[in-house]
Amino acid sequence: MSWPPFDSPCLTPATESPGPLGPCLHCQIRHLAVCGVLTPAEVQAMDTVASLQVLEAGAVLARQGEQRRYVYTVVQGALRLVRLSADGRRQVSGFAMPGDFVGLSGAATYPHDIEALAHTELCRIGLDAMQRLGVQFPHLQGKLLERACTELDTAHDRMMSLARMNPTERMADFLLRLAAQQERAGTPGPSISLPMPRADIADHLGLTVETVSRCLTALRTRGLIALPSTYRIEILDLAGLKALEAA
Amino acid sequence: MSWPPFDSPCLTPATESPGPLGPCLHCQIRHLAVCGVLTPAEVQAMDTVASLQVLEAGAVLARQGEQRRYVYTVVQGALRLVRLSADGRRQVSGFAMPGDFVGLSGAATYPHDIEALAHTELCRIGLDAMQRLGVQFPHLQGKLLERACTELDTAHDRMMSLARMNPTERMADFLLRLAAQQERAGTPGPSISLPMPRADIADHLGLTVETVSRCLTALRTRGLIALPSTYRIEILDLAGLKALEAA
DNA sequence: CGCTATCTTGACGCGAGTCAATAGTGGTGG
DNA sequence: CCACCACTATTGACTCGCGTCAAGATAGCG
Secondary structure, three states: OOOOOOOOOOOOOOOOOOOOOOOHHHOOOOOOOHHHHOOHHHHHHHHOOEEEEEEOOOOEEEOOOOEOOEEEEEEEOOEEEEEEOOOOOEEEEEEEOOOOEEOOOOOOEOOOEEEEOOOEEEEEEEHHHHHHHHHHOHHHHHHHHHHHHHHHHHHHHHHHHHHHOOHHHHHHHHHHHHHHHHHHOOOOOOEEEOOOOHHHHHHHHOOOHHHHHHHHHHHHHOOOEEEEEOOEEEEOOHHHHHHHHHO | OOOOOOOOOOOOOOOOOOOOOOOHHHOOOOOOOHHHHOOHHHHHHHHHHEEEEEEOOOOEEEOOOOEOOEEEEEEEOOEEEEEEOOOOOEEEEEEEOOOOEEOOOOOOEOOOEEEEOOOEEEEEEEHHHHHHHHHHOHHHHHHHHHHHHHHHHHHHHHHHHHHHOOHHHHHHHHHHHHHHHHHHOOOOOOEEEOOOOHHHHHHHHOOOHHHHHHHHHHHHHOOOEEEEEOOEEEEOOHHHHHHHHHO
């Protein structure tokens, strides 16, 4: 469904707390997360079932095929969602950034490994508890549906990208997506961060590490981007990049 | 969310009516559709806002970029969902078969053209009406969420396929998916139907028509399938195909 | 300061796209 | 009913972009 965004009944952006995570009420990223639609009173209900989980870089949160017991909201840091086929081919389904909800799946088991790209803090909720919350707060379920629909849209974008764009175009698309995402999350700025290694970008875009590297240097040579460091990128010619992506 | 399937409160499979579509209560494919979760009484509410729409083969239901006013459930026939990029590259996002819900999107405009592959009958509901129904019947919204989650899962499967599998593997995957789908829909049988032309298969799998043709003949030569007619395929070696797809 | 993992760059080959010709199929009208 | 025509599918020959393999350059870390 279209599900034009529900108005968040809680308009205070939850920035009053200094700490990274108190109880949910003071959560720094609630406005980015699905729980943003809950009233302060409703947030309390969520508080009783949510718990904070901290991961170090490289830590594995879940393995493909394991029983799904929890869903997560990323509070800080970043995750990668990785599929491995029987013969070892690797596909990075996506990256989860602060505010992202991890667990929109219809399967009983995890469809991918979930790994931390850096020090990461998560809000964890039992799957059953989350389902009960969905029944209790229909507008929360509505928000989840809205998220799922948005993710479906971007999934279709990515299919177009994987099926019909060449490596350079895919890189441009990826970088612009990342930039837009960091802008939304309140981290604008000329230079954007690439929290993942080249291999993850490659497996996300259906390329090889070598090709990713070559594409980045190509974009740099053409003056579209700068690479101040390995994990940081600067967009010099936004219009030029967009022209590539749209193709 | 996982959303293990809600139990349909309406267990009568709605096969009592002879006609292809009376009012919703007698709908032949209700058990396949999202409205399968509604009680007979609730179905009446849906009846008042739903209307039957018939398309001839090749008819265009909607164009990419148009305002989204309706959502649809396919009753009979088949649709294709097509994206065209600015420079004419084509991607078939998916095919909608009987029971499928068309309209799980977060965008205000259609993200793709919607075209009939054959004579097709649809159940049409206004977007606003559908949203009201979702609020009125939370279990309907739950079912939509479940659908969206399942579609997300298959979208991720398809990304893996597009990014990491070779043409033959993609064909095998596609054929198996189609076979499974027709089995679910109650059309089993050794021979399955390909309601779409080769060009659509190609644009669905990120290939060219020529490559699709070559892959099909390759699979036939290897004794995995037979091609009794252009729009019909028979799976001769299920295990062999699965071995390819899993790779 | 050196070790290791990651990233970059280069040389080469292959698989899928492109272009082109042939075969099949369905639909229409004589 | 058959002949013709347009469209789609198949097959073949060739090209080229991206993957593969291999060698250096960087960078992060102890």
